[in-house]
Amino acid sequence: MIDPCAAAALPLVIWLYLLFARGRFWQPRTLPQATGSVRARVAAVVPARNEAEHIGRAVGSLLRQRWDGEVHVIVVDDGSTDDTAGQAQRAAAAAGAAGRLTVIPGAPLAAGWSGKLWAMSQGVAAAGRLAPDYLLFTDADIEHAADSLASLVAQAERQRRDLVSVMVRLSSATWAERCLIPAFVFFFFKLYPPRWIAARAARTAGAAGGCILIRPAALERSGGLEAIRGEIIDDCALAARVKGSGGSLWLGLSQRTRSLRVYGSFAEIGAMISRTAFNQLRHSWGLLAASLTGLAVTYVAPPLLLATGAPLCMALGALAWALMTLCYLPMVRFYRLSPLYALLLPAVALFYAGATLHSALRYATGRGGQWKGRAQDARAAGG
Numbered sequence: 001m002i003d004p005c006a007a008a009a010l011p012l013v014i015w016l017y018l019l020f021a022r023g024r025f026w027q028p029r030t031l032p033q034a035t036g037s038v039r040a041r042v043a044a045v046v047p048a049r050n051e052a053e054h055i056g057r058a059v060g061s062l063l064r065q066r067w068d069g070e071v072h073v074i075v076v077d078d079g080s081t082d083d084t085a086g087q088a089q090r091a092a093a094a095a096g097a098a099g100r101l102t103v104i105p106g107a108p109l110a111a112g113w114s115g116k117l118w119a120m121s122q123g124v125a126a127a128g129r130l131a132p133d134y135l136l137f138t139d140a141d142i143e144h145a146a147d148s149l150a151s152l153v154a155q156a157e158r159q160r161r162d163l164v165s166v167m168v169r170l171s172s173a174t175w176a177e178r179c180l181i182p183a184f185v186f187f188f189f190k191l192y193p194p195r196w197i198a199a200r201a202a203r204t205a206g207a208a209g210g211c212i213l214i215r216p217a218a219l220e221r222s223g224g225l226e227a228i229r230g231e232i233i234d235d236c237a238l239a240a241r242v243k244g245s246g247g248s249l250w251l252g253l254s255q256r257t258r259s260l261r262v263y264g265s266f267a268e269i270g271a272m273i274s275r276t277a278f279n280q281l282r283h284s285w286g287l288l289a290a291s292l293t294g295l296a297v298t299y300v301a302p303p304l305l306l307a308t309g310a311p312l313c314m315a316l317g318a319l320a321w322a323l324m325t326l327c328y329l330p331m332v333r334f335y336r337l338s339p340l341y342a343l344l345l346p347a348v349a350l351f352y353a354g355a356t357l358h359s360a361l362r363y364a365t366g367r368g369g370q371w372k373g374r375a376q377d378a379r380a381a382g383g
Contacts, residue, residue, distance in 0.1 A: 015323035023193030034154035043132035049078040051140035058089035067150035075302030145256035162218035162247035165207035209235030277359035299349030
């Protein structure tokens with residue numbers, strides 16, 4: 001028989017580990033602002049599929065960078081049926097930088113490639129003719145701060161990093177976003193602690209796909225985008241290849257570079273989570289069961305222990321919930337929300353568990369990785 005008190009203590013033990021022995025993931029670093037002159041040639045590759053709503057501001061923010069370097073923006077129009085290309089061109093003209101924008105009509109999707117990576121590969125090929133010092137992989141819905149490139153390049157140069165990435169500030173405009181988005185970033189950093197990523201001797205590797213600065217030589221040494229062509233979680237796959245080939249990584253937060261994409265409902269955020277969750281578990285039903293159990297023990301059990309009526313169990317549950325809240329509070333503050341949102345993490349974790357289960361069911365029915373009208377999870381689509 002399992003001792004009830006020992007079982008009740010398990011969530012507390014987990015949170016003590018997460019607080020003190022998980023690379024302080026709960027306190028990620030922000031990208032330092034550049035000081036002094038920063039010079040480099042950057043080719044920004046922007047894969048875009050039906051992004052007319054946002055791409056003008058994204059392209060404009062890149063072409064209006066305040067720094068001493070050079071930037072050329074390459075938009076790969078991946079089969080858009082809206083005015084994505086036109087919006088990008090008008091934004092460049094408005095910035096007085098039409099000559100620093102190249103729009104490439106994307107080729108039909110090649111077998112074995114995810115749509116985003118296929119578009120990015122075409123951008124990388126075009127960038128090669130510019131002989132850039134760095135490539136910037138960024139999404140069509142990211143609005144960069146005016147010193148974004150200067151800060152990214154300065155970090156790469158100062159710390160001799162081959163890949164520098166930031167998790168941009170995601171939208172928190174709607175109530176659903178305020179409840180769920182800080183937890184999305186919190187869970188991401190728990191999986192990929194930035195301090196472990198930055199440690200050259202550690203195997204942990206990760207990146208945030210919305211904003212990745214990489215040296216072309218490091219990309220080539222890692223096997224290029226072709227080496228990860230079928231990956232859905234392409235940012236972390238790229239980081240793993242770079243670090244595995246001897247490269248050095250840095251991952252942090254950005255307060256001022258931000259995503260323009262707004263999720264208006266809980267269902268929209270759930271679909272975003274579902275797109276990659278089961279892929280993250282390597283399509284393993286065993287890992288799914290273990291993950292759901294882990295979420296229940298780590299996040300849901302502490303408040304449930306308060307309802308047992310047993311003083312010791314209640315005390316253990318209260319302490320575990322307090323540590324959980326303490327870990328989550330810095331991310332809630334980063335998003336400038338009321339500290340009361342930190343108390344919602346058990347309910348938020350339950351929502352994420354449901355989205356993860358939904359992701360597995362979509363994979364089982366051949367609809368994994370659904371994005372922009374494509375089922376991008378190749379194994380699901382093939383099986």
